[in-house]
Amino acid sequence: MIDEKTAREDVVRAADELFYARGVQAVGMDAVRTAAGVSLKRIYSLFASKDELIVAVLRHRTQVWDSGLATASEPATTARERILAIFDFLDAWFREPDFRGCAFINTHGELGASSTAVADAVREQKRTFGEYVARLVADAGAPAALAPQLAILAEGAQTTAAIAGTPEAAHHARAAAETLLDAATGPRR
Amino acid sequence: MIDEKTAREDVVRAADELFYARGVQAVGMDAVRTAAGVSLKRIYSLFASKDELIVAVLRHRTQVWDSGLATASEPATTARERILAIFDFLDAWFREPDFRGCAFINTHGELGASSTAVADAVREQKRTFGEYVARLVADAGAPAALAPQLAILAEGAQTTAAIAGTPEAAHHARAAAETLLDAATGPRR
DNA sequence: TTGCGCGGAGAACGTTCGTTCTCTACTGTA
DNA sequence: TACAGTAGAGAACGAACGTTCTCCGCGCAA
Missing domain, CATH: 1.10.357.10 (Tetracycline Repressor, domain 2)
Known part of the structure; x- marks a missing residue:
């Protein structure tokens, strides 16, 4: 498993690109998961919401x-x-x-x-x-x-x-x- | 029943206030219905979507x-x-x-x-x-x-x-x- | 009065979404 | 080999939303 710091960065970077391109509300957490390659469970252990x-x-x-x-x-x-x-x-x-x-x-x-x-x-x-x-x-x-x-x-x-x-x-x-x-x-x- | 022009104005004015105050996506059509006092059926006969x-x-x-x-x-x-x-x-x-x-x-x-x-x-x-x-x-x-x-x-x-x-x-x-x-x-x- | 058409209220439907849960596979250890 | 712990994949859940549908009551013509 990749370490916590890298996983955090991957999620933030992927979310940033998606949010910016389509708007925050138009992007589901599933899309972030797919783009970042980090499981939903992991994402919710890194960010509370x-x-x-x-x-x-x-x-x-x-x-x-x-x-x-x-x-x-x-x-x-x-x-x-x-x-x-x-x-x-x-x-x-x-x-x-x-x-x-x-x-x-x-x-x-x-x-x-x-x-x-x-x-x-x-x-x-x-x-x-x-x-x-x-x-x-x-x-x-x-x-x-x-x-x-x-x-x-x-x-x-x-x-x-x-x-x-x-x-x-x-x-x-x-x-x-x-x-x-x-x-x-x-x-x- | 109120005439079409008035109903349209009521809906637009109510939607305007709600959309501006809370953001468009945060306001459901139900809230517009309640604020405008115009039934959903009527709203969708005035606006396709x-x-x-x-x-x-x-x-x-x-x-x-x-x-x-x-x-x-x-x-x-x-x-x-x-x-x-x-x-x-x-x-x-x-x-x-x-x-x-x-x-x-x-x-x-x-x-x-x-x-x-x-x-x-x-x-x-x-x-x-x-x-x-x-x-x-x-x-x-x-x-x-x-x-x-x-x-x-x-x-x-x-x-x-x-x-x-x-x-x-x-x-x-x-x-x-x-x-x-x-x-x-x-x-x- | 009887029948008819129209409109209002809001229930219902199908989808999407944020969040959680389950199941499975894998790792390291004795 | 057996086992405990962990993490990933994605199913599941409950809520919310856009849109449509059903049911009921009212006004009006004969």
């Missing part, structure tokens, strides 16, 4: 998102460049063929009203992202009020791209972010 | 949104004021006690992957809103590229407010819109 698995999947997504963002901003040397790298990261994501919007927003729309654990996990991820942006804004020497504006742009780009099914929202959001940065720090600085 | 009812609800929401926006922008005399009125409208909406985010975004997250009819209805509403913003931007004498940026701000404010559970995203988005308007048309014009 589907709700708990959903939260684990969201936490996993948070890690993937954070590390993806970190990688995308590595080449940047200034805070301004790191801020704009967020939108380049979004652009690359939107172009992936299986892009279906922000999993956190989608899951919140599905279960935010009925499961506070899910709502909390989603809120936590958005809060973390907001703090990341706030740090970059401070590094750029811009007023703190700029940070939530940039976060809202990123958020809006994700839902717009998801619904329209096209990636150009990333470009529009990036252009708006540049204008806001220029206005806040003085152009071309 | 739950999917069709969902689409009707989304169309109804579109009308409510459009007329609400029109009312909110009535006092405005310039295109710039009408644009900013969008964010005041959002602010008032976010403060309503039963605000739970944009119904179109929520429903898209729930069913966009499995029902193309739902995805189309959502896309249609976002397209209409985008055109409304584009008209205002043209009236304001600003470059067309500003319109999608403002639309993304409005979109992002809605999801941010829904997830955070607080209304301040409307204020942030409005401030960003002002900055973008100033940059596009020259300040204080």
